[in-house]
Amino acid sequence: MTQSANTARTGGRVNIAFTAAAEQAARRLVERFPFASPLDVARVGAAYALRERLPLTRPGDFGAANGSNYNVGSVDPQGELRDLLLALHPEIDEDPYRIIETLMSVGAIELDKRVAAGQILSLRDLITPPATGRAIPA
Amino acid sequence: MRLVALEVTDFGPYRGTQQFSFASEPGVELVWGENGRGKTSFLNAVRWALFGVVLGRASSKIDLSTVGNRDDTDSSTVRSFKATLTFTHGGHTYKLTRAYREETDWTGAGAFRERKSLVKDGDVLGPEDRDRELANLLPEQIARFFLFDAELLQEYEQLLTPGSDAGEKLKASIERVLGLPILTQARDDVAAHLAIARTEQAKAAQKDKTTLNLGNDLQLASDEAENARKNVATLAELLEDLQNDVNEMEKQLTSSNRFRGLLATRNAKREEVERLAARSKDRNDELDAAAGDVWRVVLAPLVAQELASIETQTDAVNHRLVAALAARQAARAVSTGVCPTCQQAVGADLAQTLHDHGSAEDADTVQAELTTLRARRDVLRKLRADGNRIARLEEDANQARVDLSDAEGQLRDLQAQMDEAPAGTAEAIGALIDTLGQKNVSLANTRRRLKDSREDLQRKDQAVVALSEKLRRLGTASTGAEDRKVKLLVELQALLAAAVAEFRDRLRDRIEDEASKVFRALSAERDYDRLRINDNYGLTILYADGTEVLNRSSGYEHVVALSLIAALQRCSPMAGPIITDSPFGRLDATHKKHVLQALPQITDQVVLLVHDDELDRQSAVNELNTHLVGEHHLRRVSGRHTEIEAGAHP
Incomplete structure (x- = not known):
């Protein structure tokens, strides 16, 4: 890992946000599950995307992350999510919170699709990884 | 008293005027009727004629405006009804009629009233004679021993509870049927005279200075x-x-x-x-x-997987590190000609061999790789989910x-x-x-x-x-006459009080004896020996060794109550018919049989209102045998109309 990569990994982002589509998905998930706010969905979405090994890079149709702004300190108060991300993906050489911003949106949208498809109906379904579960094609 | 005939008009389910003739010979008559046909109404018709009351569940009085037969569903309409009971007593024939009918007053307003009349040997009695005769014939307070149903039998249990209001009333009724009031009234009359005599005594004393105070x-x-x-x-x-x-x-x-x-x-x-x-x-x-x-739990399987992978990688890197460190020592031995571990000289051949097997990997680089892996492992291990x-x-x-x-x-x-x-x-x-x-x-x-x-x-x-x-x-002379009067009345009162106590004791002994005889005939349990009476006429079942039967069944409550009624009939100066509604409901087959056998011995005229499920007709005919003197049945015409007909069910 280079010096510049290390600098990039410590990051300098203060705020992160959902994309517009992800924000709508997050609101639906808050309605459906006992999550207190979209902030919870942000963390769950990122964790879900990691577990489902969704790409860390932004897809072409990702769009602008211009939904409500969340302070990084609110999303990841102790830096736990960031540390886990880096431990899982030591190859990352950019700001981890940019990747978390990507993951929370793609994860929330993916989760929302699976809920709509009736594949995830409860927290139990969500926390139990599917044997062969993979992302639903858009 | 012996009942001869009952005529009812629009009484309960009995529409129009219907006649019922009681058998003239001594024995038991059966009136068969399904539930809701009018067995209780039959008993109530007799009760109405004699006492002017109609009883419902729990012995509550039924509102008379609801008794008349109605052929429509309008419950707001009040109907007239009437019952006439013909009976004989002491060689006389009585015809007692009691009606509930609408009468108009002088203003033309109508109101329902109870009207009664008593004809004795063809002569209509005036109100005073009529009421006196009726009070003597069968006072209402003792009706329970002649007209009863299963619920009324259940009330006899109250006699076992000292001081209960129901028990006290029942006790008064029992003493009434046994004739005790003749003595108690005499005692109370004397007490009243004594109070007057003492007032006279005081007045006389006040006239004399020596006794004024x-x-x-x-x-x-x-x-x-x-x-x-x-x-x-x-x-x-x-x-x-x-x-x-x-x-x-x-x-x-x-x-x-x-x-x-x-x-x-x-x-x-x-x-x-x-x-x-x-x-x-x-x-x-x-x-x-x-x-x-939840996010931690979602991530947990991936973290577990990654931890396993890191463990494997760590093992491999450890092996590489050992090899790199060994290579570093070998290189030093080759370059210095002395083994850094044992300090012995290294020959040319050995140096060539060590050189050939040397590793190209740098130990510091491998160590750094290992440190990174351990750092990642430590982070991942912190996850708690x-x-x-x-x-x-x-x-x-x-x-x-x-x-x-x-x-x-x-x-x-x-x-x-x-x-x-x-x-x-x-x-x-x-x-x-x-x-x-x-x-x-x-x-x-x-x-x-x-x-x-x-x-x-x-x-x-x-x-x-x-x-x-x-x-x-x-x-003193001034109170002499009053003193003597008081003394006489005091002695008379004491005599009557003793007589009441003596009479009560004798009655209790006799009732206990008679009730025990009947009980032995009715009871199917051979270990039950006799009954013991308490001050309230409550009866307890005893075993042969004199110990009490505790917690007796409700069926035995009825057997004990029937024994008491039979004993009262035998000890009472008043004899009358027994009309009872569904008395067998709580009795098993053996006790039904015993009761049927015993009934003709209790009194001359018994009318049983029963339904088929309560009493098997053939068994009843067999057990009563020649004592069965009549059968009737209540035939359904409609839900609001029953006809009394002679004979058993067709």
Whole structure:
């Protein structure tokens, strides 16, 4: 890992946000599950995307992350999510919170699709990884 | 008394005028009728003719405006009805008619009234003669020993509870049927004369200077005793009124049992819904609190996988590190010609061999790689997630929601059922329960006051007796005549009190003996030996060794009650027919058989109102044999119309 990569990994982002589509998905998930706010969905979405090994890079149709702004300190108060991300993906050489911003949106949208498809109906379904579960094609 | 015929007109289900002729020979008659045909109404027709009352469940009086036969569904219309009972007694023939009919007064307004008439040997008796004859023939207070049903039999258990109001009334009825009032009335009459005599004694004493003070004291004490007596009488009357009110209210509450049950269930369900709602909220709160950890649980499988991979990588890197460190030592041996470990010289051949096997990997680089792996492992190991707890909390919360939803549905159903009742029913019942509570408090207070007043009266009576006796002992001429009168009445009162006690004791012994004889004939349990009577005429079953049978069955309650009734019939100066409604309901086959065999021995005229399920006809015919003197049946014409017909069911 280079010096510049290390600098990039410590990051300098203060705020992160959902994309517009992800924000709508997050609101639906808050309605459906006992999550207190979209902030919870942000963390769950990122964790879900990691577990489902969704790409860390932004897809072409990702769009602008211009939904409500969340302070990084609110999303990841102790830096736990960031540390886990880096431990899982030591190859990352950019700001981890940019990747978390990507993951929370793609994860929330993916989760929302699976809920709509009736594949995830409860927290139990969500926390139990599917044997062969993979992302639903858009 | 022997019943000859009953004629009913529009009484209960008996539409029009219908005749029933009782058998003229001694024995048992059976009247067969299914439930709802009019067996209780038949008993009530006889009761109405004799006493002017119609009884419903729990011996409550039925409103007369509801008794008349009706052929429509308009319950607001009051109908006339009538019953005429023909019977013989003491060589005379009586025809007693009692009617409930509408009469118009001088203003033309109509009102329903009870009218009765008594014809004796063809002569219509005037009101006074009629009432006197009726009071002597069969006083209402003893009707229970002649006209009864299973519910009335059950009340005899009250005799075993000392001091119970029902038991006291029953005891009074028993003593009445046994003729005790002749003595007790005589005793009470003498007591009244004695009180007058003492007043006269006081007045006479007041006329003499030597006895003036004593006379005044006696006068005052007598006045105080009289006031105390009036107080006791007033309280006794109040107590009876309160007891009647309480009975009436309890009956009203009994009649609203279904609604009250519904109300209680609704209230309990409402509380359950509140409890379940609180539980559901608690479970949701717990789940909400735990939901913040869901992301960790989601990530946990990936972290576990990665940890396993890191462990494998760490092993491999460790091996590489060992090799790199060994290579570094070898290189040093080759370059210095001395082994850095054992300090021995390294020859050219060995140096060549070490050089050939040297590793190209740098130990520091491998060490750094290992450090990175360990750092990642340490981060991943910090993740704490309990998926089972979250799943369990979610299940608990879901279950709590389902339970709440079910209970809310049931509550809505109950509320809908309650809404069908007339408006204000719940409030009326609530008010009735409140009033009943207050009446019960008054009843308890009045009972206590009556007890205190009786004790007060006793003390005051004793004071009067002491003063009167003191005056008599002075033996002054002025009070001489009154003193002698008082002395005579005191002795007469003592004699009558002793006679009452003696008569009671003898009666109790006789009833115990007679009831035991009947009981032995009726009982199917060979170990039950006899009955023991208490001061209230309550009967306890005894084993042969004299120990009590505890917790006897309700079937045996009836056997004991029938034994008592039979004993009373045998010991009473009044003999009469027995008409009983569904008396076999609680008896098993053996006891039914025994009762059938014993009935003809109890009295000359027995009428049993029974239904097929209660009594098998063939068994009844066999057991009664020649004692069966008549059969009748109640034929259904419609739900509101029954005809009395001769013979058993066709």
